[in-house]
Amino acid sequence: MLFPAVFLCLFGEVENDLRTKSENGGLPLNNNRLEQWGWAEEWNKKWIKTIESMSVEEEAITAAYEPARIIADYGQKFGVITAEGRRFASLTGKFRQRQEAGGMKPGVGDFIVITSHGAQDDVKVHEVLERSSIIARQAAGNETKEQIIATNVNTLFIVCALNKDYNVRRLERYLILAWNSGANPVIVLSKSDLNDDVAFRLAETDEIAPGVPVIAVSAKLGIGKDLLDQYACPGQTVALIGSSGSGKSTIINWLTGQEEQITQEVRDDDSRGRHTTTHRELFLLPDGGVIIDTPGMRELSIWDDGDGIARTFDDIEQWAKQCYFDDCQHGREKGCAVREAIETGTVDASRLTNYHKMQREIAYQLRKEAEVSKRNSKSTKNAPRRKKRGEWRAEVEEDFGASK
Numbered sequence: 546m547l548f549p550a551v552f553l554c555l556f557g558e559v560e561n562d563l564r565t566k567s568e569n570g571g572l573p574l575n576n577n578r579l580e581q582w583g584w585a586e587e588w589n590k591k592w593i594k595t596i597e598s599m600s601v602e603e604e605a606i607t608a609a610y611e612p613a614r615i616i617a618d619y620g621q622k623f624g625v626i627t628a629e630g631r632r633f634a635s636l637t638g639k640f641r642q643r644q645e646a647g648g649m650k651p652g653v654g655d656f657i658v659i660t661s662h663g664a665q666d667d668v669k670v671h672e673v674l675e676r677s678s679i680i681a682r683q684a685a686g687n688e689t690k691e692q693i694i695a696t697n698v699n700t701l702f703i704v705c706a707l708n709k710d711y712n713v714r715r716l717e718r719y720l721i722l723a724w725n726s727g728a729n730p731v732i733v734l735s736k737s738d739l740n741d742d743v744a745f746r747l748a749e750t751d752e753i754a755p756g757v758p759v760i761a762v763s764a765k766l767g768i769g770k771d772l773l774d775q776y777a778c779p780g781q782t783v784a785l786i787g788s789s790g791s792g793k794s795t796i797i798n799w800l801t802g803q804e805e806q807i808t809q810e811v812r813d814d815d816s817r818g819r820h821t822t823t824h825r826e827l828f829l830l831p832d833g834g835v836i837i838d839t840p841g842m843r844e845l846s847i848w849d850d851g852d853g854i855a856r857t858f859d860d861i862e863q864w865a866k867q868c869y870f871d872d873c874q875h876g877r878e879k880g881c882a883v884r885e886a887i888e889t890g891t892v893d894a895s896r897l898t899n900y901h902k903m904q905r906e907i908a909y910q911l912r913k914e915a916e917v918s919k920r921n922s923k924s925t926k927n928a929p930r931r932k933k934r935g936e937w938r939a940e941v942e943e944d945f946g947a948s949k
């Protein structure tokens with residue numbers, strides 16, 4: 546046994562002894578509630594690491610630290626799964642201070658360290674375990690800020706309907722986000738009943754997403770569920786992203802076997818109402834595993850801090866290595882291998898256009914970010930007003946124009 550301390554009883558009797566801080570290494574074998582919600586072996590290690598790095602905070606003097614998972618974000622409060630079931634939780638004062646000082650914000654999917662006194666609303670969030678993946682985008686509006694969509698996701702379903710919503714350029718945008726997240730992307734072409742030539746669309750999508758599984762499903766006709774089930778299985782966390790109306794909620798209902806999303810319990814006490822709770826929630830799948838719904842996106846500005854562009858446009862980057870000039874922009878330069886690939890029909894011209902566009906967008910974000918931090922470091926008194934609508938925004942809307 547690798548971690549003899551791991552299986553000490555953490556959930557049963559709470560030991561008020563401070564020894565529990567270092568000894569309560571993880572989950573007892575006979576408690577499978579968090580395992581149902583995606584807790585796997587790797588989290589035991591992360592749990593020990595986190596607990597050992599923490600001091601004993603005020604709340605932890607009378608209650609031991611316990612693991613939990615965030616399943617919903619209501620703003621001030623979070624919906625969490627603890628050993629006892631669903632609870633509302635809030636950040637400790639110390640955590641909030643850290644966050645206000647620019648520290649990280651917990652997100653849906655996070656495994657966390659809590660203290661609980663058994664009461665419904667008394668759960669405190671002390672710490673977040675190191676994430677295995679972060680699905681994030683550039684926050685809507687003109688702020689330069691990362692917005693976390695979901696964390697600790699194994700597979701990301703990029704959902705695109707096989708109707709007029711279908712748009713390969715938008716899929717490329719989602720792929721950049723996916724590759725940056727650390728989750729494995731799977732493209733799900735939904736509403737296959739609305740298309741007469743699904744095989745054509747599958748092939749077309751394959752071309753722009755080398756190495757990414759592409760599947761077609763119809764929730765309406767019940768076709769392709771087995772293709773989704775291979776990812777949505779025990780111990781796995783799946784999240785869905787895609788435009789508004791692409792069929793994400795319908796897929797969740799289909800996989801969970803629920804007509805209504807099963808959040809009533811939490812929603813009843815949620816003063817912020819129905820709308821917010823139908824979004825960005827984590828649901829349990831009947832055979833194990835969890836699935837996260839995310840809001841339909843009207844726009845998606847990518848937040849590139851990884852190799853998302855390089856992986857999404859790997860074919861272009863490979864051709865570019867063969868260009869005559871190292872700094873070739875693939876315009877009219879002599880000996881451009883990318884142009885040649887386009888002329889021979891190997892690469893689509895609009896794919897190159899999108900590649901340039903995504904690079905411009907990221908460069909613009911980075912410039913803006915630099916400006917903001919420069920401005921923040923000076924007096925804010927004479928700071929120039931923000932532009933209302935940047936050029937990048939118009940380009941994002943162009944990609945999302947067809948969707949609601």
Ligand SMILES: Nc1nc2c(ncn2[C@@H]2O[C@H](COP(=O)(O)OP(=O)(O)OP(=O)(O)O)[C@@H](O)[C@H]2O)c(=O)[nH]1
Pocket residue numbers: 735736737738739762763764765766787788789790791792793794795796839840841842
């Ligand atoms: N024909 C057909 N329609 C579908 C299918 N799946 C979903 N729809 C319809 O598409 C519409 C949008 O589906 P939703 O599941 O609400 O889409 P969503 O992506 O969750 O939308 P947001 O919540 O706005 O992000 C609904 O009217 C569904 O009935 C399908 O397989 N075939």
Ligand SMILES: [Zn+2]
Pocket residue numbers: 865868869873874875876878880881882883884
């Ligand atoms: Zn070139």
